[in-house]
Amino acid sequence: MTDQTVQHVKTLIVGxxxxxxxxxxxxKRRGDGDFAIIERAHDVGGTWRDxxxxxxxxxxxxxxYSFSFRPNxxxxxxxxxxxxxxxxxxxxxxxxxxLPHVHFGADMLDASWDDNAARWTVTTSAGTFTSTYLxxxxxxxxxxxxxxxxGLEDFPGAKFHSARWDHSVPLDGKRIGVVGTGASAxxxxxxxxxxxxxxxxxxxxxxxxxxxxxxxxxxxEKRLFRRDPSAITELRSELFWGGENTYAQRRAVPxxxxxxxxxxxxxxxxxxxxxxxxxxxxxxxxxxxKRVLISNAFYPALQAEVTTLEASALRRVxxxxxxxASGAEYDLDVLVFATGFEATEPPYAALVHxxxxxxxxxxWKSGMQAYDSVAVAGFPNLFSINGPNTSLGHNSxxxxxxxxxxxxxxxxxxxxxHGIEVIEPTREAEEAYVDKLQADAQGTVxxxxxxxxxxxxxRSGKLTLxxxxxxxxxxxxxxxxxxxxxxxxxxxxxxxxxAGV
Amino acid sequence: MLATDLMIPAVADIRGTSITYYDSRDEKDRDxxxxxxxxxxxxxxxxxxxxxxxxxxxxxxVSIDWxxxxxxxxxxxxxxxxxxxxxxxxxxxxxxxxxxxGYSLGAVVTAALAARRPDLxxxxxxxxxxxxxxxxxxxxxxxxxxxRASGDDAIRSYxxxxxxxxxxxxxKTLADLQPAMDAMAFDAFGDQQMELNRRIDIVEEVHRxxxxxxxxxxxxxxxxxxxxxxxxFGAIEDARFAEIxxxxxxxxxxxxxxxxxxxRFLDEPEAFTAGSIVPTPQP
Numbered sequence: 001m002t003d004q005t006v007q008h009v010k011t012l013i014v015g016x017x018x019x020x021x022x023x024x025x026x027x028k029r030r031g032d033g034d035f036a037i038i039e040r041a042h043d044v045g046g047t048w049r050d051x052x053x054x055x056x057x058x059x060x061x062x063x064x065y066s067f068s069f070r071p072n073x074x075x076x077x078x079x080x081x082x083x084x085x086x087x088x089x090x091x092x093x094x095x096x097x098x099l100p101h102v103h104f105g106a107d108m109l110d111a112s113w114d115d116n117a118a119r120w121t122v123t124t125s126a127g128t129f130t131s132t133y134l135x136x137x138x139x140x141x142x143x144x145x146x147x148x149x150x151g152l153e154d155f156p157g158a159k160f161h162s163a164r165w166d167h168s169v170p171l172d173g174k175r176i177g178v179v180g181t182g183a184s185a186x187x188x189x190x191x192x193x194x195x196x197x198x199x200x201x202x203x204x205x206x207x208x209x210x211x212x213x214x215x216x217x218x219x220x221e222k223r224l225f226r227r228d229p230s231a232i233t234e235l236r237s238e239l240f241w242g243g244e245n246t247y248a249q250r251r252a253v254p255x256x257x258x259x260x261x262x263x264x265x266x267x268x269x270x271x272x273x274x275x276x277x278x279x280x281x282x283x284x285x286x287x288x289x290k291r292v293l294i295s296n297a298f299y300p301a302l303q304a305e306v307t308t309l310e311a312s313a314l315r316r317v318x319x320x321x322x323x324x325a326s327g328a329e330y331d332l333d334v335l336v337f338a339t340g341f342e343a344t345e346p347p348y349a350a351l352v353h354x355x356x357x358x359x360x361x362x363x364w365k366s367g368m369q370a371y372d373s374v375a376v377a378g379f380p381n382l383f384s385i386n387g388p389n390t391s392l393g394h395n396s397x398x399x400x401x402x403x404x405x406x407x408x409x410x411x412x413x414x415x416x417x418h419g420i421e422v423i424e425p426t427r428e429a430e431e432a433y434v435d436k437l438q439a440d441a442q443g444t445v446x447x448x449x450x451x452x453x454x455x456x457x458x459r460s461g462k463l464t465l466x467x468x469x470x471x472x473x474x475x476x477x478x479x480x481x482x483x484x485x486x487x488x489x490x491x492x493x494x495x496x497x498x499a500g501v
Numbered sequence: 502m503l504a505t506d507l508m509i510p511a512v513a514d515i516r517g518t519s520i521t522y523y524d525s526r527d528e529k530d531r532d533x534x535x536x537x538x539x540x541x542x543x544x545x546x547x548x549x550x551x552x553x554x555x556x557x558x559x560x561x562x563v564s565i566d567w568x569x570x571x572x573x574x575x576x577x578x579x580x581x582x583x584x585x586x587x588x589x590x591x592x593x594x595x596x597x598x599x600x601x602x603g604y605s606l607g608a609v610v611t612a613a614l615a616a617r618r619p620d621l622x623x624x625x626x627x628x629x630x631x632x633x634x635x636x637x638x639x640x641x642x643x644x645x646x647x648x649r650a651s652g653d654d655a656i657r658s659y660x661x662x663x664x665x666x667x668x669x670x671x672x673k674t675l676a677d678l679q680p681a682m683d684a685m686a687f688d689a690f691g692d693q694q695m696e697l698n699r700r701i702d703i704v705e706e707v708h709r710x711x712x713x714x715x716x717x718x719x720x721x722x723x724x725x726x727x728x729x730x731x732x733x734f735g736a737i738e739d740a741r742f743a744e745i746x747x748x749x750x751x752x753x754x755x756x757x758x759x760x761x762x763x764x765r766f767l768d769e770p771e772a773f774t775a776g777s778i779v780p781t782p783q784p
Contacts, residue, residue: 068783240784244757253554254506399784443558472761472782
């Protein structure tokens with residue numbers, strides 16, 4: 001019985017999004033095929049596989065939101081649509097020869113460190129694995145967040161989360177409610193406004209929205225990218241540093257913060273002439289405290305004949321009647337929850353048990369944290385890509401992922417060179433790293449911007465999701481492995497044998 | 502509370518000349534202080550609006566606005582600017598050696614200062630600087646002088662055309678740049694600095710600079726073409742060189758990439774040994 005066998009690999013990777021595929025490609029390319037990827041779904045792609053809602057697209061330009069080591073001359077436009085990104089990841093997995101390493105339908109049920117054997121045992125819905133290293137590439141946008149709404153279970157119509165879009169539900173001519181006005185909602189609303197008979201958008205907190213400099217690449221540009229790959233490199237560099245320039249806003253430098261606010265409010269004024277609607281859409285916090293969104297289509301869609309902006313939260317449901325916090329009532333056929341993800345308390349942490357059986361979500365009960373944003377004290381040989389303090393509010397996560405992949409490969413190399421079988425950061429190093437990071441975050445919009453956001457763990461007030469500095473500072477600090485801050489155990493067979501034996 | 506504005510001007514009297522400076526004061530548990538000097542017709546506000554508060558998030562930063570010596574109508578001499586900056590360091594940071602950063606004409610001033618006063622300078626960063634004015638610069642300066650003398654508003658287009666790199670301008674619209682073009686101010690002190698730019702020759706002094714130095718050049722610089730920064734890289738014994746693909750106005754085009762190189766040099770001065778070419782980041 002194959003499901004009774006335990007497969008051992010050197011490196012077990014959890015997830016096949018940008019993080020998992022990125023590490024796997026780099027391993028494979030350097031001739032290390034001793035890895036497996038466990039993937040709970042039946043395709044690669046992570047968030048781009050899951051988010052199939054109408055209008056799904058990325059807020060980061062495609063030539064930057066892609067692997068530096070797999071440039072794609074054929075991106076259709078500056079911000080390519082979601083399905084194109086998903087295809088890019090599928091092609092990467094296939095062309096790099098990763099698919100034989102991927103175990104689909106393998107939902108991680110438990111991961112436990114065995115200190116005697118110096119290995120992880122990972123139980124999944126598709127068999128058990130043991131591995132020397134466990135690398136999580138589970139992302140921040142993997143597990144959907146659902147608000148607890150009184151009476152929701154009795155809503156007679158269809159209801160689903162934006163990341164679990166139910167394409168079997170007919171939406172043409174329907175009365176649809178969209179809950180939330182974050183990054184997903186502002187892409188969904190313009191699409192639904194085209195087909196709904198009535199569209200109600202529930203907004204707790206308005207977002208700052210800036211213009212989307214969207215355009216298709218011409219055939220000539222794409223041909224140039226194919227003929228001269230340095231043109232892609234130069235564009236990528238321009239996009240990256242252009243993004244980095246906006247960090248001054250996040251650092252709350254007054255002149256840049258004001259310029260950012262003005263850009264958003266001018267966009268609002270230009271697109272929304274009605275002062276009453278404009279007031280509802282004007283944020284009362286600093287830009288960047290919550291994610292700054294980019295859209296040319298959201299404000300116009302809110303003013304479509306069919307659309308109502310309900311500037312309060314969804315409070316309760318009574319049959320097919322949906323009641324807002326303001327008391328307003330709407331009869332609806334479909335409810336779409338664009339309510340984001342469980343980012344600050346990742347569910348996978350509850351499944352991971354380190355030294356002495358310590359549970360990772362217990363270890364993180366006042367907020368997730370990791371040494372160099374990648375490794376956790378008490379959890380040997382575990383590395384997290386895109387884990388604590390890795391999100392950027394102003395630039396591409398792929399840059400961070402690639403930095404962390406290089407770091408992890410460096411750690412593997414260091415261990416191999418020194419005959420090390422167990423490596424983990426010291427508690428002191430982890431605390432010192434996190435203290436410094438929290439101190440450096442003071443004075444940024446994420447901490448002091450006057451909003452409640454998913455970047456901050458509400459249990460402790462700590463900034464646990466965001467890397468509160470330039471993107472380049474992450475790579476400078478955390479892009480190259482150093483043994484400082486780690487404790488290690490040499491494998492017995494690697495120890496020098498007593499003379500004469 | 503959101504971060505307070507760090508750009509609070511203070512005034513110091515340097516041997517009878519009043520100069521404006523900015524001091525972030527908070528040492529942030531570091532023992533090195535960065536002192537910055539702007540370029541031609543600039544100021545801390547106009548040239549270091551990004552760099553000053555951003556670098557001050559990590560350590561104490563002082564920035565000095567040189568001022569017009571009290572002798573109207575006379576030629577401005579490099580020595581006067583060097584003396585102002587040296588005097589300001591002695592008054593604001595008595596008894597301390599500093600990391601000195603100069604941009605454009607400020608790089609000329611700080612290079613001369615580092616050569617003359619090794620007692621004040623611990624390390625040096627020269628951004629888009631030069632040591633000897635060449636014919637390309639003279640001819641550009643001639644055109645600027647002619648436009649300035651004629652009062653032609655084309656001086657705004659010309660200055661913008663020269664300051665920014667081609668790739669940057671090619672990615673912008675006139676509307677993007679018009680506010681900055683309209684805000685350009687021209688005055689007698691600026692004219693004196695433009696005249697001084699024609700007469701720079703500190704080649705011998707630069708060869709005497711002994712402190713660790715980071716030289717930063719800009720690929721598309723039309724005002725101080727990159728061969729000048731390469732000449733500095735050659736002339737200074739303990740120099741390393743970094744290149745940024747912008748025009749002369751790197752402080753506006755890619756202040757973030759500039760910050761990357763400066764911060765690295767501040768944090769790990771030995772990361773690149775003398776004579777190294779710092780790799781261009783590949784994001």
